[in-house]
């Protein structure tokens with residue numbers, strides 16, 4: 001099959017041993033979708049000669065074109081290279097899968113529409129949906145933590161100003177004498193030391209929540225070094241740390257923690273390569289909070305589960321969002337389109353139907369919010385269909401991954417984005433890791449009858465405070481009810497409903513002071529980027545995009561790679577640090593300006 005796509009010149013060049021030059025020029029020529037597909041053809045011709053030559057060639061290219069530091073190029077391609085080579089051996093370089101791979105690697109070919117698919121539901125919506133009425137009882141406290149990214153090799157005194165995605169470690173190429181020695185408790189160039197996570201968990205315990213939700217990402221961002229042994233040890237260590245510090249139940253969801261990072265093979269990918277070890281590790285680690293039945297779901301349903309919160313008519317449905325994530329390179333190993341890889345959407349439907357049948361409400365938790373540019377438009381659309389069907393049951397949706405304090409609104413009609421049409425909202429929790437701002441978590445007050453969110457506060461610690469290295473001080477950053485409520489005239493008994501969040505976007509559109517406050521809040525005042533009127537327009541558009549097909553992030557076709565490389569630090573989500581997409585962007589940017 002692939003032979004048909006092997007260009008004669010590429011093959012000749014290979015025979016002449018000039019594969020690096022061919023690849024280099026293919027990278028240099030990428031500035032649109034066809035040229036990206038040509039690059040895939042060149043990569044495919046090397047992949048068919050075997051994993052080893054593929055990895056060797058790409059590693060030389062990565063180092064030669066400044067894709068990343070040499071040790072990062074070597075480690076990352078040794079890990080991700082075999083998956084990419086496997087993909088390229090399975091697919092045609094002219095099909096939709098190849099276009100999606102170009103999107104994931106280079107930000108090209110991104111205009112493909114959603115593949116139509118109607119999610120099947122076991123029952124039609126009830127004629128008389130259950131009315132969940134507030135009895136005005138005292139709210140219940142819930143903590144939402146996310147993206148802890150704990151670095152067990154954080155070293156006080158190590159270089160904190162390095163050229164990698166995280167510093168404060170003794171890397172093989174670290175200088176003898178650090179220019180900026182890392183202090184205790186954390187640094188904005190480094191992932192979280194254990195002491196910072198301990199300090200946050202102690203603060204959460206002091207706040208005495210009824211339960212906590214954790215939306216994933218445990219492992220640090222030195223992804224070119226991470227392996228299965230480290231991921232397993234890190235997941236177990238954080239489960240033990242939470243168990244030791246928190247007395248109330250914790251409902252966790254999986255993040256991108258696998259080896260290599262974000263790589264979750266599909267059930268159709270073959271039996272030797274799978275992430276069953278992640279599901280087994282977390283099933284065993286979470287059983288103490290979610291019970292044995294749910295733990296068994298984690299192990300048999302690719303990391304997803306549904307569990308009841310003790311004492312409340314509320315279910316937590318945790319979904320593994322990695323099968324919808326563009327940077328999971330296992331998703332590109334077949335030309336056969338799969339609407340629901342590993343049945344995650346089907347699992348969600350069954351869990352919601354069970355909640356509806358029981359008259360319970362549900363919170364959906366997961367790592368990656370559905371609306372951003374990094375989520376595949378197909379599964380984002382199908383999830384949205386599920387949300388529309390079960391909107392009366394779903395009382396909240398909580399995500400992480402962006403490291404930012406954000407929200408995304410779902411509408412019954414995305415062409416008529418009004419308060420009346422707002423049917424759901426995804427609340428995105430800030431990160432503990434200081435790499436994208438001040439360490440923080442969210443504290444919700446929820447109505448114990450409707451489970452609607454009455455308030456969402458951000459609790460943070462200021463890494464610039466001189467006391468931080470001695471002892472992080474945690475405190476209220478802001479309360480959404482107190483700060484945003486007056487902007488939309490929120491009445492005292494009203495929840496922070498989807499309509500509330502919509503009205504807030506209207507207030508942001510007209511009130512520049514309020515919008516800039518939101519922009520500062522994104523990073524808890526720790527990494528504030530300027531946001532001009534174009535940026536504001538995109539930001540508000542994205543707040544109204546629970547489905548990724550509706551966001552305004554998509555680069556236009558022909559988007560200059562040089563520009564793309566220049567915006568890499570902001571354009572890519574902070575969770576990745578360094579990934580294949582980053583090194584390709586850097587290689588292309590470097591070669592075009594050379």
Ligand SMILES: *[C@@H]1O[C@H](CO)[C@@H](O)[C@H](O)[C@H]1NC(C)=O
Nearest residue numbers: 051081082083084086272273
């Ligand atoms: C899949 O697993 C096999 C056997 O462990 C290994 O040799 C191969 O490199 C793996 N493939 C990928 C793409 O990781």
Ligand SMILES: *[C@@H]1O[C@H](CO)[C@@H](O)[C@H](O)[C@H]1NC(C)=O
Nearest residue numbers: 160161162163178179180181
């Ligand atoms: C960090 O390193 C960069 C480049 O090596 C250098 O330009 C910068 O001055 C350093 N920052 C500090 C605070 O030493």
Ligand SMILES: *[C@@H]1O[C@H](CO)[C@@H](O)[C@H](O)[C@H]1NC(C)=O
Nearest residue numbers: 290291292293294306307308
């Ligand atoms: C676990 O909790 C569910 C409710 O979420 C319940 O149906 C199930 O029986 C429980 N399993 C065990 C083993 O306690």
Ligand SMILES: *[C@@H]1O[C@H](CO)[C@@H](O)[C@H](O)[C@H]1NC(C)=O
Nearest residue numbers: 412413414415416417418421
């Ligand atoms: C959605 O809104 C658009 C714009 O107001 C309108 O033309 C369209 O009929 C609406 N669709 C439905 C299904 O109501």
Ligand SMILES: *[C@@H]1O[C@H](CO)[C@@H](O)[C@H](O)[C@H]1NC(C)=O
Nearest residue numbers: 419488489490497499500503
């Ligand atoms: C949203 O704004 C509309 C129009 O101003 C208003 O009717 C509605 O009550 C507001 N809803 C909330 C929850 O603020």
Ligand SMILES: *[C@@H]1O[C@H](CO)[C@@H](O)[C@H](O)[C@H]1NC(C)=O
Nearest residue numbers: 483487511512513514515517
């Ligand atoms: C605009 O937002 C600021 C900051 O929240 C607030 O103080 C001010 O009252 C708002 N202005 C209007 C007209 O609502």
Ligand SMILES: *[C@@H]1O[C@H](CO)[C@@H](O)[C@H](O)[C@H]1NC(C)=O
Nearest residue numbers: 462463464465466524525526
């Ligand atoms: C954090 O502390 C620094 C130094 O004291 C101060 O300038 C800054 O305003 C503080 N940031 C926040 C969000 O409180």
Ligand SMILES: *[C@@H]1O[C@H](CO)[C@@H](O)[C@H](O)[C@H]1NC(C)=O
Nearest residue numbers: 505509536537538539540541
């Ligand atoms: C963003 O800009 C477009 C084009 O100028 C405009 O149609 C749209 O209303 C703007 N959106 C917001 C939220 O300001």
